[in-house]
Amino acid sequence: MSNKVAIIAANGGMFDAYKVFNIATAAAASEKEVQIFFTFEGLNLIHKQGMHALEMPAGKEHFAEGFEKANVPTIPQLVEMAQELGVKFIACQMTMDVMGLTKEDFVDGIEVGGAVTFLEYAKDAAPTLTF
């Protein structure tokens, strides 16, 4: 059985962020090795400013109240927790170049890499998840 979980975060909304970080922290808490590859809009989720203002899908804004009522941790809290549990964040170099972003635009402790970096890690990971 593989002890590695590989996640691709390719979307930048609030729902996407919860899917990514909930699965990542749960896996890390279960003593799995976890890497997340952030690409395209997914880079939002670890952007220093962006991650504080993630949007709900259009027409779903009323869920904000539900999030509060269910006492769900905020995304910045989940990001911190994931890193504390040893989850590794890889930002996609190509997307950063396209969007004019640098490593300093993101939370501390990330790595920058290309598709091959992720593929190398993911080749014996199970499961590999895409959000």
Add this chain to the structure above:
Amino acid sequence: MIQTNLQLDAKGLACPMPIVKTKKAITDLEEGQVLEIQATDKGSKADLAAWASSVGHQYLGTVEDGEVLYHYIRKGSNELEVEKTFEHTVSLDELESRDGFILDVREAAEYAFGHMEGAISIPMGELESRMDELDKEKELYVICRTGRRSDLAAQLLANNGFTKVYNVLPGMNEWNGKISKEV
């Protein structure tokens, strides 16, 4: 109220926080000790049971009290197969035809979620100080989950003047007979 080594308050927290908090809390325990997790997340029951089995802890059970779920997990139950040295043993099958007392030396929480009818509960860690509760003249059948703790307990009792002590093998994990619960 089930006796445990540590209580964790995860009430009001949503997934995945109960799991994350449990993972952190359990590092403070010794192997074999029991953690109580108090949670209100309805999904925590299935999650904690799955988590425990995936990382090698023993999920004992859950008690519901109103909105609060009390979960019980024993740390690191993957007991290594060690040689059992106490020479007087009986099998679970033989036990049914014997007279005497059954002494269950598992943790209080393990006992609470299922034990043989009439078994006396004294956790291994308390046996030395509570030995005087037992009758030295009576047959004593010592049982735990896999026979490892009961092996040590039987040795301890024999060294303290108990002459009719037997280790019951393999243990509660193979027992398919009647079960009593305290929860």
